[in-house]
Amino acid sequence: MFFIGVFGVNNRSKVKKEVDFKCTGCMNTRGEVIENYSSFEIFFIPVYKFKRKYFLRCKKCESLYWLKDENIDEILKSERVSYDDIKEVIYQREVCPKCGREIREKYEYCPNCGHKL
Secondary structure, eight states: OEEEEEEEEEEEEEEEEEEOOOOOOTTTEEEEEEEEEEEEEEEEEEEEEEEEEEEETTTTTTTEEHEEEEEEEHHHTTTTTOGGGGGEEEEOOOTTTTTTOOOOOOOOTTTOOBBBO
């Protein structure tokens, strides 16, 4: 946050909508579309939003995907995200689909429950 007197610029984040998406890390089917933006503020009241970026976060393993800006309106209307809507994978956690434990190395079976990955 940067303020000069009564004016300032602040970075904000807001969950826009919960959507259908098959996570590549844990195979969960739900995620959240998150809008990150900068805002120009007067007396801490947002007046203008700029530098908008949209992300998808898995509800289970918190993997993070950067979404293409041109597809946002369609995503919010249909409430589903396809792999074509993703610009880049930012963070992906490998999680066992059966027990939900994080897997830090490449295993063929989960070290916690023995489920085949």
